[in-house]
Amino acid sequence: MKVLLTGAAGYIGSHTAQRLLDSGHEVYFIDNLSTSDKRNLSKLNISGDFMDINDVEKVQELLHTHRFDAVMHFAAFISVGESVQNPMKYFYNNTAKSISLIQSAVEAKVPCFVFSSTAAVYGMPKEIPIPEEAKVQPMNPYGLSKSMVEQVLLEASKYSDMETIIFRYFNAAGADTTHGLGELHDPETHLIPLTLQHLLGKRDSISIFGTDYPTPDGTCIRDYIHVLDLADAHILGMEYALREKKSNIFNLGNGQGFSVREVIQTAEKVTGKKANVIEAPRREGDPPILVASSEKAKRELGWVPQRNSLEHIIKSQWDFMQKL
Ligand code: UDP
Numbered sequence: 001m002k003v004l005l006t007g008a009a010g011y012i013g014s015h016t017a018q019r020l021l022d023s024g025h026e027v028y029f030i031d032n033l034s035t036s037d038k039r040n041l042s043k044l045n046i047s048g049d050f051m052d053i054n055d056v057e058k059v060q061e062l063l064h065t066h067r068f069d070a071v072m073h074f075a076a077f078i079s080v081g082e083s084v085q086n087p088m089k090y091f092y093n094n095t096a097k098s099i100s101l102i103q104s105a106v107e108a109k110v111p112c113f114v115f116s117s118t119a120a121v122y123g124m125p126k127e128i129p130i131p132e133e134a135k136v137q138p139m140n141p142y143g144l145s146k147s148m149v150e151q152v153l154l155e156a157s158k159y160s161d162m163e164t165i166i167f168r169y170f171n172a173a174g175a176d177t178t179h180g181l182g183e184l185h186d187p188e189t190h191l192i193p194l195t196l197q198h199l200l201g202k203r204d205s206i207s208i209f210g211t212d213y214p215t216p217d218g219t220c221i222r223d224y225i226h227v228l229d230l231a232d233a234h235i236l237g238m239e240y241a242l243r244e245k246k247s248n249i250f251n252l253g254n255g256q257g258f259s260v261r262e263v264i265q266t267a268e269k270v271t272g273k274k275a276n277v278i279e280a281p282r283r284e285g286d287p288p289i290l291v292a293s294s295e296k297a298k299r300e301l302g303w304v305p306q307r308n309s310l311e312h313i314i315k316s317q318w319d320f321m322q323k324l
Contacts, residue, residue, distance in 0.1 A: 001238065002026045004068045004110075006053050006101065007075030008046065009036035011183050012116065012172055012230055016072060017044050018179050019231040028066060030059070034093075035077065037184045039324075054100035063108035070112035070238045071105050073098065079189045080120065080142045084285040087141035094145035099152055106160045112241040113153060114165045114234055119223070119253070119290045121147040121168060128257075129223075129293035132168070132249050140285030154247065163241035170223035170253030170292045172230055174313040175320035182320030183227070192224070192314060195264055196321050199273045206275050208260050210282030219260035221289040223253040226307035226316070236301040250301065253292025254308055263310070270314045 003020055007013040008029030013036075020027050021044070029048030031041070051058050053075055063071075076094045077083070083090040098115075105113055120143030121136045138144040150166050157164040173192045175182030183193045198206045211218040233252050241247065258266070264275050297303040307313065 001069040002066060003028070003238070004062070004066065004071045005029045006071070006073045007031055007036065008044070008048065009033055009038060009041040010074055011040070011185065012169070012227055013074035014040035014044060014181050015176050015227045016074070016231040016234045017046055018176060018181060019228065019235060021045065023235055025235070028068070030062070031075065035185060037186055040181055040184055043180050052097065054097040056100060056104060059101065059104045060108060063104055063110060068110055069242065070114060071101070071110050072114040072234055072238070073101060074116045076116065076146070078142070080140050080285045081189060081283050083140055083142035083145065090141045090145040094142075095148045098149045102152060102156055106156055106162055110162055112163050112165070112238055114237055114241075115149065115153055115167065117146045117150055117166050117168045118143060119168055119170045119251070119292065121150065122290065124287045125290070128289055129255055129291045130251065131293045132251055132296055139287060142285070150249070157247040163245060164247040165237040165241050166249040167230075167233060167237065168249065168251045169230060170225050170251070170290060172227050173224045173317065174226040174228065174307065175316040176228055177316050177319045180320070180323065182317055191260060191263055192267070192317055193321070195267045195275065196271070196314070196318055198275060199267060199271045200321060204276065205278045206264060207278045207280040208264070209280055209286065211279050213288040215259055215288055217259050217261045220286055221257040221259050221291065223255065223257055223291040224263070224310055224313055225252060225254045225305065226313050229305040229307055233297060233301065233303045236303050240301050248300065250297040251292040251294050252297060253294050254305060255292060255294055256308070257289060257291040258310055266310050267314050270311055270318055
């Protein structure tokens with residue numbers, strides 16, 4: 001298959017690009033490098049263009065020239081905290097620009113569109129683990145920016161020949177040590193890389209955002225899923241859409257929840273170092289618990305996450321960061 005990746009320089013995009021190449025697919029990228037690091041891109045043997053996804057003229061020319069089998073749309077801003085401070089930044093970048101890309105893809109008759117959505121669309125879910133049928137009720141602008149795109153895509157796929165696969169990621173983590181890829185955001189806001197940066201001596205401490213949540217140890221619980229397992233799901237999702245001519249929504253998670261404290265303790269165990277932990281106030285927009293039911297992806301896509309242990313996930317990111 002010939003696949004266009006937006007945001008291929010980013011974390012999940014770069015790992016998926018490598019998995020696609022390893023499976024014999026042809027990959028082309030577009031990226032505006034607004035938040036990603038060229039270091040991941042330089043490790044990938046792919047060609048592409050540095051442009052915005054809403055540069056309609058250039059995007060349409062690209063889509064008409066290459067006739068892609070699928071577009072995988074990773075490019076987005078991803079920080080919950082920032083989205084609360086500056087919602088319009090998220091509605092413009094994540095929502096408006098994505099709609100422009102979707103319109104270009106429909107117009108160019110791209111048969112499959114795979115979209116990176118998020119567990120944040122569920123807000124504060126009633127049922128844990130969360131099934132895909134749970135109410136979509138985001139509690140921060142980041143989640144809302146993604147859920148609006150989901151709706152546009154589902155409508156677009158009804159009225160065109162383009163099938164849509166929506167993946168609601170839980171917490172992507174870990175690294176592809178074989179290819180020297182890993183989590184490398186700028187600025188970094190995620191718990192695992194921040195904890196490891198601290199344990200590497202690059203930060204004075206690690207803060208826990210909120211210790212009074214209604215969870216056993218008072219800190220938020222998340223479902224950490226290895227980035228390579230996410231990458232594999234994209235290939236299965238694309239194949240499914242093209243084979244079955246069906247659109248669908250899938251959660252991608254591990255099914256297991258870990259608290260912020262448990263993540264920090266596991267990082268201490270993996271690295272053999274002691275963290276200087278600061279108990280800080282809650283970060284606005286954080287739901288207490290997000291844990292996936294991924295039974296649907298397993299059942300319908302045959303997706304089997306291979307790298308489930310939190311220790312393994314953290315160790316792979318630690319190995320990547322030590323080599324940087
Ligand atoms: N978190 C934290 N300290 C940090 C970064 C994150 O306590 O320095 C918490 C955050 O409040 C959330 C969890 O760790 O409860 C996971 O946050 P992250 O930003 O990694 O991912 P998110 O769940 O927001 O996608």
